[in-house]
Amino acid sequence: xxxxxxxxxxxxxxxxxxxxxxxxxxxxxxxxxxxxxxxxxxxxxxxxxxxxxxxxxxxxxxxxxxxxxxxxxxxxxxxxxxxxxxxxxxxxxxxxxxxxxxxxxxxxxxxxxxxxxxxxxxxxxxxxxxxxxxxxxxxxxxxxxxxxxxxxxxxxxxxxxxxxxxxxxxxxxxxxxxxxxxxxxxxxxxxxxxxxxxxxxxxxxxxxxxxxxxxxxxxxxxxxxxxxxxxxxxxxxxxxxxxxxx
Amino acid sequence: xxxxxxxxxxxxxxxxxxxxxxxxxxxxxxxxxxxxxxxxxxxxxxxxxxxxxxxxxxxxxxxxxxxxxxxxxxxxxxxxxxxxxxxxxxxxxxxxxxxxxxxxxxxxxxxxxxxxxxxxxxxxxxxxxxxxxxxxxxxxxxxxxxxxxxxxxxxxxxxxxxxxxxxxxxxxxxxxxxxxxxxxxxxxxxxxxxxxxxxxxxxxxxxxxxxxxxxxxxxxxxxxxxxxxxxxxxxxxxxxxxxxxxxxxxxxxxxxxxxxxxxxxxxxxxxxxxxxxxxxxxxxxxxxxxxxxxxxxxxxxxxxxxxxxxxx
Numbered sequence: 001x002x003x004x005x006x007x008x009x010x011x012x013x014x015x016x017x018x019x020x021x022x023x024x025x026x027x028x029x030x031x032x033x034x035x036x037x038x039x040x041x042x043x044x045x046x047x048x049x050x051x052x053x054x055x056x057x058x059x060x061x062x063x064x065x066x067x068x069x070x071x072x073x074x075x076x077x078x079x080x081x082x083x084x085x086x087x088x089x090x091x092x093x094x095x096x097x098x099x100x101x102x103x104x105x106x107x108x109x110x111x112x113x114x115x116x117x118x119x120x121x122x123x124x125x126x127x128x129x130x131x132x133x134x135x136x137x138x139x140x141x142x143x144x145x146x147x148x149x150x151x152x153x154x155x156x157x158x159x160x161x162x163x164x165x166x167x168x169x170x171x172x173x174x175x176x177x178x179x180x181x182x183x184x185x186x187x188x189x190x191x192x193x194x195x196x197x198x199x200x201x202x203x204x205x206x207x208x209x210x211x212x213x214x215x216x217x218x219x220x221x222x223x224x225x226x227x228x229x230x231x232x233x234x235x236x237x238x239x240x241x242x243x244x245x246x
Numbered sequence: 247x248x249x250x251x252x253x254x255x256x257x258x259x260x261x262x263x264x265x266x267x268x269x270x271x272x273x274x275x276x277x278x279x280x281x282x283x284x285x286x287x288x289x290x291x292x293x294x295x296x297x298x299x300x301x302x303x304x305x306x307x308x309x310x311x312x313x314x315x316x317x318x319x320x321x322x323x324x325x326x327x328x329x330x331x332x333x334x335x336x337x338x339x340x341x342x343x344x345x346x347x348x349x350x351x352x353x354x355x356x357x358x359x360x361x362x363x364x365x366x367x368x369x370x371x372x373x374x375x376x377x378x379x380x381x382x383x384x385x386x387x388x389x390x391x392x393x394x395x396x397x398x399x400x401x402x403x404x405x406x407x408x409x410x411x412x413x414x415x416x417x418x419x420x421x422x423x424x425x426x427x428x429x430x431x432x433x434x435x436x437x438x439x440x441x442x443x444x445x446x447x448x449x450x451x452x453x454x455x456x457x458x459x460x461x462x463x464x465x466x467x468x469x470x471x472x473x474x475x476x477x478x479x480x481x482x483x484x485x486x487x488x489x490x491x492x493x494x495x496x497x498x499x500x501x502x503x504x505x506x507x508x509x510x511x512x513x514x515x516x517x518x519x520x521x522x523x524x525x526x527x528x529x530x531x532x533x534x535x536x537x538x539x540x541x542x543x544x545x546x547x548x549x550x551x552x553x554x555x556x557x558x
Contacts, residue, residue, distance in 0.1 A: 013486055013505065013506050019376070038487075092350070093341070093344075093351060093353070094344065094345065094350065094351065097345065119373055119509075120371065121353075121371050122354055122370065122373060123351075123354070124332075124353060125340075125341040125351055127341070128339070128344075131309070132342040132345035132346050136418065137417075137419045138309045138338060138342065139419060140334070140337050141334055156334075159256060159333060159334055159335065160256070160432045161424055161426040162424070162425045163422075163423070163424050163425075164423045165421050167419045177488065207348075207383075207384075209349065209350030209382065210350035210351065210352065210381065210382050211381050212379065212381075213364075213366060213380070213381045214378075214379045215371070215376055215377065215379070216376065216377045216378075217376055218374075221533070224529050224530070224534065225533065226534075226535045226536070227534055227535070227536050228536075232546040232549070233550045235534060235550065236551055237554075239516070240554065243516040245494040245515065245516045246438070246462065246554075
């Protein structure tokens with residue numbers, strides 16, 4: 001089985017979010033980057049488990065600059081066999097998906113795994129776009145994934161519950177919580193990751209269909225209004241007359 | 247401007263999120279709603295749709311066939327803007343449609359786009375900790391609207407309903423079975439949510455959370471630790487790695503308010519925090535705070551609400 005896992009970097013979940021250059025750029029000052037949790041904990045780890053059980057290889061792919069290499073090495077330390085980096089700024093989802101789809105088209109994979117979204121842009125776009133470019137089925141928000149030969153059985157989130165679905169390879173998935181447990185890389189993995197192949201590939205042409213022109217922080221919350229624990233009638237009254245939510 | 251809105255249904259009824267999307271679309275241009283299967287589309291006109299196209303041959307909105315349906319409708323109507331709800335189905339289809347049309351995609355939209363000059367959409371990013379203004383440069387544009395971020399407007403109006411029979415090819419995915427989370431409003435759509443965390447001390451104490459939710463007509467939720475240790479099903483987990491919600495009212499009991507939890511709920515219009523610890527960080531994000539033991543406060547709040555409801 002030949003698996004391709006899309007890896008993106010994201011600011012640590014405890015990062016303070018701020019912007020610079022007239023609110024046009026994310027302020028990276030003091031920000032620690034991690035592998036996007038959905039890519040790492042769920043997509044990558046499940047891919048490794050499948051290959052451990054059935055044989056095959058796990059390659060990671062990232063669209064980014066050399067600044068992404070530490071997060072790519074982290075994915076290799078967790079256990080991926082090798083990594084590919086498309087050498088370009090990831091400008092928008094369409095651009096990133098196009099790069100990955102073109103690479104996948106040339107190299108052929110049984111399955112492409114993405115996280116359900118990145119925790120910075122929350123776009124949930126890459127997997128579906130890759131699937132469309134490759135004309136493959138896309139199982140979004142998958143919480144479980146099992147393989148039996150060329151047939152995969154997945155459980156995924158849908159409105160009001162979950163669905164069990166079947167799909168034949170090749171296909172694309174986005175991985176959500178529940179698919180696997182986080183793996184902490186051990187010292188051997190970290191040492192091995194240093195010498196694992198990281199291939200840097202030039203990007204293909206793709207137009208810039210969307211761009212962020214500015215960012216904004218939410219307005220500061222007004223101070224919390226405290227209500228005495230013995231006076232819940234007052235809280236109900238405030239929710240009704242002031243907040244107008246009940 | 248001609249606008250296509252993809253409309254989802256369940257058991258023949260149009261989803262709440264789809265009414266929001268249709269009403270949102272009508273602020274941008276003339277809306278043609280596109281839907282499938284056996285569905286009661288009669289009220290779409292009241293939310294602003296001028297036309298409805300129904301493909302009765304498609305029963306479930308699988309990603310590949312639904313994409314073909316939307317793309318065919320775009321071709322037929324010459325629409326420039328395509329709108330989805332950013333829910334589970336929208337997340338599967340909108341990116342495909344965007345790729346198929348070479349269209350820029352604004353994901354997580356929370357306001358009607360500015361269209362004087364550039365086409366700019368305000369979106370939710372950093373799990374609700376910031377907003378991004380996304381400019382769409384392409385001729386065709388796709389927007390995914392976050393549920394509960396736009397109040398649908400109802401007026402008098404009827405839509406002209408017609409059937410279409412485009413060739414949609416085959417579905418690559420076969421649905422084998424469906425497991426229901428149970429009755430009630432799914433979390434992403436819920437306007438009222440009652441949530442609790444480790445402060446509740448054990449799953450056996452959730453009765454008072456459920457009682458309060460029942461009185462309010464609210465959906466129940468929980469913090470990550472509570473889902474991780476199995477006190478509550480993981481579909482109830484709200485936060486950065488769980489479900490992100492934007493209800494009108496979010497009541498949190500026994501949740502300290504870690505930054506990852508806030509990321510999933512800070513789009514809520516009104517937040518009520520109940521905690522014994524007056525220093526709990528959640529109070530900084532709250533509109534109303536009650537410093538007290540959830541075991542006492544929740545039943546009292548429930549009684550007060552019952553009294554209020556009875557007097558309505």
